[in-house]
Amino acid sequence: xxxxxxxxxxxxxxxxxxxxxxxxxxxxxxxxxxxxxxxxxxxxxxxxxxxxxxxxxxxxxxxxxxxxxxxxxxxxxxxxxxxxxxxxxxxxxxxxxxxxxxxxxxxxxxxxxxxxxxxxxxxxxxxxxxxxxxxxxxxxxxxxxxxxxxxxxxxxxxxxxxxxxxxxxxxxxxxxxxxxxxxxxxxxxxxxxxxxxxxxxxxxxxxxxxxxxxxxxxxxxxxxxxxxxxxxxxxxxxxxxxxxxxxxxxxxxxxxxxxxxxxxxxxxxxxxxxxxxxxx
Amino acid sequence: xxxxxxxxxxxxxxxxxxxxxxxxxxxxxxxxxxxxxxxxxxxxxxxxxxxxxxxxxxxxxxxxxxxxxxxxxxxxxxxxxxxxxxxxxxxxxxxxxxxxxxxxxxxxxxxxxxxxxxxxxxxxxxxxxxxxxxxxxxxxxxxxxxxxxxxxxxxxxxxxxxxxxxxxxxxxxxxxxxxxxxxxxxxxxxxxxxxxxxxxxxxxxxxxxxxxxxxxxxxxxxxxxxxxxxxxxxxxxxxxxxxxxxxxxxxxxxxxxxxxxxxxxxxxxxxxxxxxxxxxxxxxxxxxxxxxx
Numbered sequence: 194x195x196x197x198x199x200x201x202x203x204x205x206x207x208x209x210x211x212x213x214x215x216x217x218x219x220x221x222x223x224x225x226x227x228x229x230x231x232x233x234x235x236x237x238x239x240x241x242x243x244x245x246x247x248x249x250x251x252x253x254x255x256x257x258x259x260x261x262x263x264x265x266x267x268x269x270x271x272x273x274x275x276x277x278x279x280x281x282x283x284x285x286x287x288x289x290x291x292x293x294x295x296x297x298x299x300x301x302x303x304x305x306x307x308x309x310x311x312x313x314x315x316x317x318x319x320x321x322x323x324x325x326x327x328x329x330x331x332x333x334x335x336x337x338x339x340x341x342x343x344x345x346x347x348x349x350x351x352x353x354x355x356x357x358x359x360x361x362x363x364x365x366x367x368x369x370x371x372x373x374x375x376x377x378x379x380x381x382x383x384x385x386x387x388x389x390x391x392x393x394x395x396x397x398x399x400x401x402x403x404x405x406x407x408x409x410x411x412x413x414x415x416x417x418x419x420x421x422x423x424x425x426x427x428x429x430x431x432x433x434x435x436x437x438x439x440x441x442x443x444x445x446x447x448x449x450x451x452x453x454x455x456x457x458x459x460x461x462x463x464x465x466x467x468x469x470x471x472x473x
Numbered sequence: 474x475x476x477x478x479x480x481x482x483x484x485x486x487x488x489x490x491x492x493x494x495x496x497x498x499x500x501x502x503x504x505x506x507x508x509x510x511x512x513x514x515x516x517x518x519x520x521x522x523x524x525x526x527x528x529x530x531x532x533x534x535x536x537x538x539x540x541x542x543x544x545x546x547x548x549x550x551x552x553x554x555x556x557x558x559x560x561x562x563x564x565x566x567x568x569x570x571x572x573x574x575x576x577x578x579x580x581x582x583x584x585x586x587x588x589x590x591x592x593x594x595x596x597x598x599x600x601x602x603x604x605x606x607x608x609x610x611x612x613x614x615x616x617x618x619x620x621x622x623x624x625x626x627x628x629x630x631x632x633x634x635x636x637x638x639x640x641x642x643x644x645x646x647x648x649x650x651x652x653x654x655x656x657x658x659x660x661x662x663x664x665x666x667x668x669x670x671x672x673x674x675x676x677x678x679x680x681x682x683x684x685x686x687x688x689x690x691x692x693x694x695x696x697x698x699x700x701x702x703x704x705x706x707x708x709x710x711x712x713x714x715x716x717x718x719x720x721x722x723x724x725x726x727x728x729x730x731x732x733x734x735x736x737x738x739x740x741x742x743x744x745x746x747x748x749x750x751x752x753x754x755x756x757x758x759x760x761x762x763x764x765x766x
Contacts, residue, residue: 267657269653269656269657272652272653272656274579274581297659297660297661298659300656300657300658300659301658301659304657304658305657307650307653307654307657309650311648311650311651311653311654312654313651313654313655313669314651314673315672323655323658323660323668323669324658324659324660326668327655327658327659327660327661327664327668328658328659371654374654375657375658378658378659
């Protein structure tokens with residue numbers, strides 16, 4: 194028996210019971226999306242669909258634009274003045290970048306967990322309660338905080354110290370707190386930008402188990418540079434790569450398919466080289 | 474091979490390098506001593522002359538031509554009032570400016586960059602210039618007269634750049650990941666600033682404000698210029714004539730009677746204690762609320 198399993202083996206083993214193609218509900222419909230910072234393109238001409246209650250993973254080498262891409266879904270790129278987004282993202286049929294869309298409303302429905310755990314320098318309770326408070330969801334706040342922490346599998350570890358600083362938690366606990374913080378506002382989608390890359394293996398496993406649980410209620414989009422992780426948890430996987438054009442590096446989508454397909458019989462040579470470890 | 478290595482003496486033959494290091498340290502100690510000895514001499518001089526005069530009479534009596542009963546109560550009170558008004562004026566304006574510059578201003582715009590440059594420059598303008606401005610604009614132009622409020626406003630202008638710079642540093646020290654986390658939960662910019670950035674920056678802002686206050690409390694020149702150099706034997710009001718502690722000290726040192734010079738020394742001790750307390754408060758605040766991210 195192999196102790197270290199390859200992404201390919203993991204992708205074959207993982208159980209996946211997913212709706213067939215005709216029963217898939219599209220949450221995000223991305224077409225011809227191009228993102229640039231100033232006059233430097235970061236990501237060119239990406240089109241794909243993200244399905245409801247799926248875990249969708251974006252993999253690829255550094256600089257391929259996968260983090261830039263995930264930040265388009267909750268309009269976090271709006272915070273960078275030089276960022277410009279072209280093309281279209283439909284969210285349940287509505288244009289995310291439409292003229293009358295308020296990015297604040299978008300972010301209420303589409304939560305985000307960041308690469309480095311970023312708890313607020315406040316108590317554990319105040320961290321989870323922040324979202325509901327700013328959105329005016331203050332009915333039964335304590336119950337809401339408890340449910341969110343339970344969903345994030347953190348409640349048992351913190352229930353008798355909710356008033357302690359969130360900064361006293363371990364890195365893995367902090368990241369689960371950040372997940373709980375998102376869940377407290379009952380989002381539709383969870384975006385995760387390399388959520389486990391700053392964590393130890395045990396914490397990583399816990400986060401991955403958590404994603405399996407959360408998939409039932411949420412649509413999850415995750416960026417990861419860990420291929421084993423993508424193979425273990427993702428239903429669909431998109432492989433991004435870097436292209437050098439006239440001296441400028443930019444990211445592009447190479448291949449998007451069901452995870453077993455990406456890892457066992459990719460259609461593109463570049464995908465195959467990457468998932469088998471020959472490149473990147 | 475290991476034997477060969479062991480035969481190499483560990484003592485360095487590079488005596489010159491060693492001496493350079495020692496000379497460098499000696500120079501560092503010397504520069505420390507220059508400041509330390511000068512300040513120490515002043516401090517002990519003041520202490521030896523004035524400590525006997527630090528008594529209830531100094532704190533509770535009004536100035537008088539008889540040194541035995543002369544006190545600095547009106548000046549002391551005026552300095553306290555000036556301090557309170559200064560905080561009331563400086564903190565909201567200074568923090569507001571800092572929030573605008575850090576959180577809202579687009580740094581690519583030329584007018585925002587010009588604003589930043591000017592604030593840096595204003596922090597270096599001599600205090601007497603603020604005094605002249607105050608005299609021309611507040612006392613005469615607006616017709617406020619030579620009153621305590623005018624003094625407080627001039628000191629506000631004087632320390633505002635310092636407070637803005639300190640508050641900006643404190644706001645900038647709040648990691649952007651905190652802002653991103655709050656935005657990602659659907660908070661508006663107002664909520665992000667008011668509920669996350671500002672609370673996290675308060676220790677730094679408080680420290681900077683107190684240090685600015687400590688500087689303003691010792692200021693003399695601009696106050697003399699707007700006419701705080703008068704004989705005041707009654708408690709000050711915001712809209713009345715006033716004198717401040719450093720001005721009172723200056724006043725007493727000019728009198729020929731050596732007992733007044735001792736009184737001046739005693740008032741210096743009182744002023745030093747006030748400034749020391751303010752600085753201690755700033756350090757306490759900093760340690761008490763120091764954040765780790």
